[in-house]
Amino acid sequence: MMVIVVENAPPRLRGRLSLWLLEARAGTYVGAYSARTRERIWGEVKAMLDNGSAVLAWTASNDAGFSIETAGANRREPVDYDGFPLMRFLPPAKET
Numbered sequence: 001m002m003v004i005v006v007e008n009a010p011p012r013l014r015g016r017l018s019l020w021l022l023e024a025r026a027g028t029y030v031g032a033y034s035a036r037t038r039e040r041i042w043g044e045v046k047a048m049l050d051n052g053s054a055v056l057a058w059t060a061s062n063d064a065g066f067s068i069e070t071a072g073a074n075r076r077e078p079v080d081y082d083g084f085p086l087m088r089f090l091p092p093a094k095e096t
Contacts, residue, residue: 001059002038004029004045008052016044046071 004017006027014027020041033041038058042083045054053072060067068078068085076087 001032002030002041003057004041004054006049006052009054010048010050010052013045013048013050013052016048017041040085042069042071077084 002021003023004015004021006029009027014023017023017029019072020033021031024030029058030085037057042056045056049072051073053074054070055074055076056069056071057066059065062083063083064084066085068087071079072074075092079086
């Protein structure tokens with residue numbers, strides 16, 4: 001199982017994701033693929049993301065039962081805390 005959530009994604013990326021995954025809500029895509037296919041889809045997301053942001057969560061054989069990866073400008077950053085995935089909030093960007 002995998003879930004991809006995109007924010008501020010270009011329409012061409014949203015259309016491409018709709019070909020492979022079910023859009024459960026606006027910007028939230030779910031599906032069940034092999035690791036190889038998941039990596040290929042995630043590569044497409046990163047290549048087409050432009051100024052948006054995305055997060056990928058998938059079933060994994062670890063203590064939590066899932067793994068997370070992010071792409072694009074995002075205040076949330078996944079960190080590994082003794083084998084358990086957590087999210088760290090980065091400070092807000094200062095305006096110049």
